Amino acid sequence: MADDDADTRPNVLFVLTDQERYDCSAPDGPPVETPATDRLSSEGMRFERAFTPISICSSARASLLTGQFPHGHGMLNNCHEPDAIRVNLPDDLPTFSEELVAAGYDLTYTGKWHAGRDQTPADFGFSYLGGSDKHHDDIDEAFREYRKERGVPVGEADLEEVIYTGDDPRDGSEGTFVAAKTSVDIEDTRAYFLAERTIDAIEGHADGDRDGPFFHRADFYGPHHPYVVPEPYASMYDPDEIDPPPSYAETYDGKPQVHANYLAYRGVTGFDWDLWAEAIAKYWGFVTLIDHQLERILETLEEQGLAAETAVIHASDHGDFAGSHRQFNKGPLMYDDTYHIPLHVRWPGVADGGSTCETPVHLHDLAATFLEMADVPAPDSFDSRSLVPLLENGGDVPDDGDWRDSTFAQYHGDEFGLYSQRMVRTNRYKYVYNGPDIDELYDLEADPAELHNLIDHPEYDEVRRDMRDRLVEWMHETDDPNRAWVTEVLENAS
The missing domain is CATH 3.30.1120.10 (Arylsulfatase, C-terminal domain)
Structure with missing residues (x-):
């Protein structure tokens, strides 16, 4: 570790989105506005071949925390479900966050957790600053209190253009809530609230006793369904101008039977392209809403004079079908739509601006990356490889390095049992x-x-x-x- 009197280790701002597709911020992707993510790419490195080790929330997040593939940490499906294989991580399993705390980092956290039914970020070294969601964590009441104070309690907003799964996509009495336009202001959204809490954390780190660097993690609830967005995002993308992706021609011929079964299981058998285009327009709007909040966060780093000494990392836990292969959500279909993830790293003085990396990497490689940034060796339990050598070498594997030319992933089932x-x-x-x-x-x-x-x-x-x-x-x-x-x-x- 660097000497405390001259600690040159970077601050780290880690922004994790929930179920964001790789193509939404890719240069050759759909016309989704992502100015903040584009900025991270232009000022840092974009990873073209980053993949999640598993396409389900709790498992991927547990891998990120522990640096292990899911079969190593044992949280094989979502921890909040009644059929969860493991509801909490073992107490003796090393995590990158606890290692950072031991190395002198000040850790803060806002937003989604979903990596333990009874555990919270505080159990892993973070100071939790609010923004949880009842369905996933119910850690606190911060967002609900925020909405009450603004005079728009959660659950009292008017919804239009609603879409649900099931026989009648406009009937909310059954099925899963897919998308809608909400009547609330941008400032009433959870995305805005989480950005506010992140801005508060950055300002607090800047104003406080900064003997050591900080690590802040901002976990946004989105663009995971339901894709509920206010104006101008609800009408930012015209469904009539959205074309079906090539995979929409899926027939499932010669595929595992579960692929076709999942249409009925997810309740989207009757969805036609017009309905999917309407839902995708809201999904894209959600992506842009969150990106605009990231833009506010990046501006705060500059205003506080912290941009030059802070590494900013943006990634997603996994992707979203959003109509590709005519599917909704995710499941036992290992297509790139849900396994290929965005990953951008801006690290001034280390990662070249506008660089790309075509080396295959995993989401949970970030665990070892965070530790190398902090001059901390990765625990032996990690199945995680630091990306620092790639960042330092323009995205290429160093001459004295060696890297696998493939990625590995797994799936164990979610709500319907093991698979x-x-x-x-x-x-x-x-x-x-x-x-x-x-x-x-x-x-x-x-x-x-x-x-x-x-x-x-x-x-x-x-x-x-x-x-x-x-x-x-x-x-x-x-x-x-x-x-x-x-x-x-x-x-x-x-």
Whole structure:
């Protein structure tokens, strides 16, 4: 650790969005306005191949905290559900936050938690500053009190243009709430409130006794459904100008049966493109609403004179189908729509402005990254590799370095019970092992929409064998408890 009298370690502002798609802020993505994220890219590094280790909230967030793949920390599905495999993380499991506290960082936290039913950020070294959501955490009443003081209690806003899943998309008596326009002002939204609390934290760090650097984590509730946004965001994007993505042509031919089943399970069998376009317009509006709040936060860093000494990281826990493959939300479908995530790092003096990184990385690599920023060694328990060498080298692997050319992910089921999946992805190919059903193989160069499962295609025999070998290597390297069974199954497969 650096000497306390001349601590040159950076402050860290970590902004985690909830269920944000990679393409929303990608240069070649849809026309979504993301000025703050674009600024982070122009002043820092954009990671083009960042992936979540699992596409479900609690599991991904637990991986981020512990630096482990989900099978390591054991929180395999959402902790708030009655069928949660693990409701809290083990007390003796090292986390990046506790290591940072021990190294002299001042940790604060606003917003969504969802990485423990009974635990809170305070159990992992953070000072929690409010903004929780009852469904996920119910940590405090801060946002509800804020709304009462503003004269617009939570639940009393008028909603228009509502969309629900089920037989009647305008009937809120059944189904899941998908999207709507709300009558409240921007200042009444949870996104604005969380930005305010983050701004308060930054100002507090600037004004306080700064013997050591700070780490602030801002977890936004969105653009996770329901996509409920006020004007001008509710009408910012015209549904009539939104075209179906290529994957909307999905037929599910040659795919695992659960893919087609999920249309009914999520209640979107009857959704046509006009309805999806209406929902996507609200989703994009939600993305822009949050981005504008990030813009306010970045301006505060500048106003407080902290921008030059603060590393800013933006990522998402996972993506969102939002109509791709005609699906809603997420689930046992390991498409890039939910596994490919945005990741931007602005670190003045280290990450080159306007640089990109094509090296494959995982969301939970940030755990080891935060620790290297703080001059703290990563615990042996971490399945996490620091991104600092990539940031220091323009996104390229250093000459004396070595990096995997693939990413590894898994899924264990959510509300409907266990469903074992493993996935390995290179730049060109993706292989998905489905325990209960047919496996999947996609040629991402020829078929970026992942419409054609090539698992039985004779011209891809060698690719299939290579990708299966890669998967087995990942499982053994990370001590995946399914490695013995899956290895034997794949060795005997054709």
